[in-house]
Structure formats: structure tokens, C-alpha cells
Amino acid sequence: MKLTNEGIQDRASWENKGYKLPQYDREKMIEETKKNPAWIHFGAGNIFRAFQANVCEELLNKGVISTGLIVAEGYDYEIIEKYNRPSDNLSILATLKADGTVEKKVIGSIAESCILDEDNEKEIERLKEIFRAPSLQIVSFTITEKGYKTRSYMNKVVGLLLERYNAGKLPVSVVSMDNCSHNGDKLKEAVTEIAAQWISEGKCDKGFLDYINDESKMAFPLTMIDKITPRPDDTVKQMIVADGVENAEPIITSKNTYVANFVNAEETEYLVLEDKFPNGRAPYEKGGFIFTDRETVDKTERMKVCTCLNPLHTCLAIFGCLLGYTTIHDEMDDEDLKRIVTILGKDEGMKVVTDPRVLSPEEFLDAVLTKRLPNPFMPDTPQRIACDTSQKLPIRFGETIKAYRKDAKLSTDDLNVIPAVIAGYLRYLQGTDDEGNAFEQSPDPLLDELKALSPEEVLKRTDVFGVDLYEDNLADRALVIFERMQGKGNVRRELEKL
Incomplete structure (x- = not known):
């Protein structure tokens, strides 16, 4: 043929x-x-x-x-x-x-x-x-x-x-x-x-x-x-x-x-x-x-990039590298990782999602969680998605943090997965996985610069996170989680608590 x-x-x-x-x-x-x-x-x-x-x-x-x-x-x-x-x-x-x-x-x-x-x-x-x-x-x-x-x-x-x-x-x-x-x-x-x-x-x-x-x-x-x-x-x-x-x-x-x-x-x-x-x-x-119209296209992009897909991808990318995974679909077979990305999307993100009307955020997210990320035929890797993470964090997480701070009914104290992801990123910058083995970090224009800084200094970088994490207690919470992630097996233990 x-x-x-x-x-x-x-x-x-x-x-x-x-x-x-x-x-x-x-x-x-x-x-x-x-x-x-x-x-x-x-x-x-x-x-x-x-x-x-x-x-x-x-x-x-x-x-x-x-x-x-x-x-x-x-x-x-x-x-x-x-x-x-x-x-x-x-x-x-x-x-x-x-x-x-x-x-x-x-x-x-x-x-x-x-x-x-x-x-x-x-x-x-x-x-x-x-x-x-x-x-x-x-x-x-x-x-x-x-x-x-x-x-x-x-x-x-x-x-x-x-x-x-x-x-x-x-x-x-x-x-x-x-x-x-x-x-x-x-x-x-x-x-x-x-x-x-x-x-x-x-x-x-x-x-x-x-x-x-x-x-x-x-x-x-x-x-x-x-x-x-x-x-x-x-x-x-x-x-x-x-x-x-x-x-x-x-x-x-x-x-x-x-x-x-x-x-x-x-x-x-x-x-x-x-x-x-x-x-x-x-x-x-x-x-x-x-x-x-133009406004609705903007809203669909915000829905996808800030809530329903891209933050979940980055979460899986960071923890996938730390836990030794090489495919996204295998990560979705991990009960801890599946649980935290579900909380990230359905609970933390959905409270401030931009609804474009032409697409349902709930249906979009459900397809991501049940069809797209677990699809065993899609050979995507956490290592590929971890490329340029410093450039992605401001939109994928900073916008949600801003939305929580603007809404009088919400508090960043209610966020649990997002500070854990920030802590995971600090742990990722160390270049060793949860078993203590060195791994090759994905290409990123700020990688060497950020690796040379202390965790506290990294968290001060508003260009990396899109917001001042010290404006409330997000930075301090992330540092506490980061410290608990030190040592063999402790990344996994922190994920089990979420």
C-alpha cells in the first residue's frame, strides 16, 4: 500500500x-x-x-x-x-x-x-x-x-x-x-x-x-x-x-x-x-x-492557560521530574499526582476561572483529567513540559493568586496545591530527585541564575511568579513545605498529605 x-x-x-x-x-x-x-x-x-x-x-x-x-x-x-x-x-x-x-x-x-x-x-x-x-x-x-x-x-x-x-x-x-x-x-x-x-x-x-x-x-x-x-x-x-x-x-x-x-x-x-x-x-x-469576538478568544485562552490545562501540566512536569517519571500518562496512574492536579483544577482554579461561554470550563477540565492527560497513546513527557518553567509560572499560577487576592470572599490561605507546586519548583532547582539522584533539568533561560540564589531570594522574584509572594504568607508557606521536602522520599510524603 x-x-x-x-x-x-x-x-x-x-x-x-x-x-x-x-x-x-x-x-x-x-x-x-x-x-x-x-x-x-x-x-x-x-x-x-x-x-x-x-x-x-x-x-x-x-x-x-x-x-x-x-x-x-x-x-x-x-x-x-x-x-x-x-x-x-x-x-x-x-x-x-x-x-x-x-x-x-x-x-x-x-x-x-x-x-x-x-x-x-x-x-x-x-x-x-x-x-x-x-x-x-x-x-x-x-x-x-x-x-x-x-x-x-x-x-x-x-x-x-x-x-x-x-x-x-x-x-x-x-x-x-x-x-x-x-x-x-x-x-x-x-x-x-x-x-x-x-x-x-x-x-x-x-x-x-x-x-x-x-x-x-x-x-x-x-x-x-x-x-x-x-x-x-x-x-x-x-x-x-x-x-x-x-x-x-x-x-x-x-x-x-x-x-x-x-x-x-x-x-x-x-x-x-x-x-x-x-x-x-x-x-x-x-x-x-x-x-x-476578540474578548471571548481572550477568555478561552485565560481559561486554558491559567486554570484548566497549563497549570496542571506544569504541576505534573515539576513533580514528574522529582519522582522519576518519563511520561505524563504514567503520572496520571499515580494516585497522589492525579489527586493534586484534580484539586488544582477543580477546586483551587475553578473558583476564579474565566468562563468564555463558548466552551464550558468544567467540561474542558473534565476532558483534560479523564481523557487527555491519562491517554496512554500520547507520549508526552514531564521533561518536555518543564522547559522554560520560569517563563510559565507567572501566567499559570500568578494569575490565580492575583484573582484570590482581589476577591474579598477568597483567601490565599485556602490554596494548598499552589504553594506545594512553588515549593516543588524550589526543590526542582536543586537538581536531585526524591531518591537523591541527580537529574538533568530542562532548558530554561533563567535556570542557572535561579539555581545560584537561595530559596528565599528565588521567592522574591516577581518576574518568575508574576506576584509578590511575600505580600501574604504564600512565600513562608512554600518555604516550610520546601524544607520538609528535603531528604530521601520526602517529596512523596508531602504529596501524600495534600
């Missing part, structure tokens, strides 16, 4: 192995998409293939849309050269469900793949052609937050937007779908900074900046995205190979990107978008996207 246009013509072989195949005329879809492109996405990574491409696949299957997606890669060209094009832009999505079942599906919605390489005249000319198309409605990104700070990448993107300006100031929505706060604002800031410089250098006229700032022409909506798509998993690969699919071995590119002809991902997914699309859009809400 070969994952190509020709290979999937043998539908019986694929369907007999449990694969869902495209239900539409893919050749016709590709032709229509190339002629009248509606959506181009930058960042040919796993989340795009597992989420956005899958939503379009569903809508194509239902006949809701007639055009698919164009994907462009501006960082690691080998993804396109070694995976997309040899597979005719087809992909296998393995959805790993919490009940242990795997849904296998061939995704055909990607009609064309492009390389954002200024040295390749043919590739750049095709991208310019796409950006000049009146039909283009969405230019989206999953390039990580640092992608917007990478000048060489953003220069090429702004050059394509200038092409659209020169084609008649055609409207378009420029959409960050990266998992970072106020992503649309960060994207707009990067674009406007480059445009302003180009105007001062005489590379374009000042009308280009007016075009960028005119929301009736160019919009930069905020979004909140949530879906876990780890690197290709060996168990999934073995399953696909056993089915008879060729070339399932993941490729590691020269830039250390893991790509394969399959993506493994969790079932749960959310994409909440500010509904600002000056050139219109297809009814993607029929595929599960949630369109709303």
Missing part, C-alpha cells in the same frame, strides 16, 4: 485495513484550489496536518467546501521535498483515543505544497501568484512564537503581502494559529515593523502600511488553539507498517525535524478564532472551529 494518488486508487486494500479515504474527487479539488486558492498555511508541521487539514478534509467529504489547502514551508524545506511531494501531499492521521482505539484516516485536503525560498524563482513566483489571487481569504501560520521574531522568515512573508497590495489592495485575513498569547497582535507587530522599515528605505510606498492597518483590507485575528500532536510515535509506525503501508519510517531532516507519512494526535482539539475575515471565509464552524 503506497501513500500516493495512484496508491489510494486501490480503495479496497486501504479500507480493509480500517483506513477512511477521501470521499470527494481529489483531482478536481486540486485543480479548483490551484485556480482559486482560498487558504494558504505557513508551517507544514504535525499540528497543521492533524488539525486544520483534517477539518478541511471533513468539509470536503461533506461537500461543504470545494477547495482545499495550500501549505508553504519557510524553515525546513526538506519537509516538502522528502515528505509532501513524494506522497502527493497525502497524509495518514492516526487519532489516538483515550479508550485505546486508533482511528486511521488518509487526509487529501492539501492540494499543493510550496517552498518559501527566495533563491528558487519558480517557487517564489508561484507563491506570488497565490497572493495575487482575489479568491485568497486566509493566510495562516503555525511557525511557533519565535518564527514571528525571525526576520528572514517574516521578510519573505511581508514581501508576499506587498504583492497582494500591489495587485489592488486585495483583502485578506492573516491568522496566527500558534499557541501563544495574543498571537494575532504579535504577528501584526512583526509585519508592521518590517513594512515601516521598507517604507523608510524606499522599498515601497506608505500606502502599504495603511493597507496593513486597515481592518477592512487586512485583519490579524486572535486565536486560541489546543491540540497535542507529538512527534511520530514508534508504536503507531509499527501499526502502519503492519498494515502494509510503504515508507512509514520517519525521516529526520538536517534541521532535526521528525517527519513521516503519518501524524499521531490526540482526539481532543479546539480552535477559537476572532471572526475577522475581510475577504469572507468558508463555514469552517461546520468542522468544529469556533468563531467569536
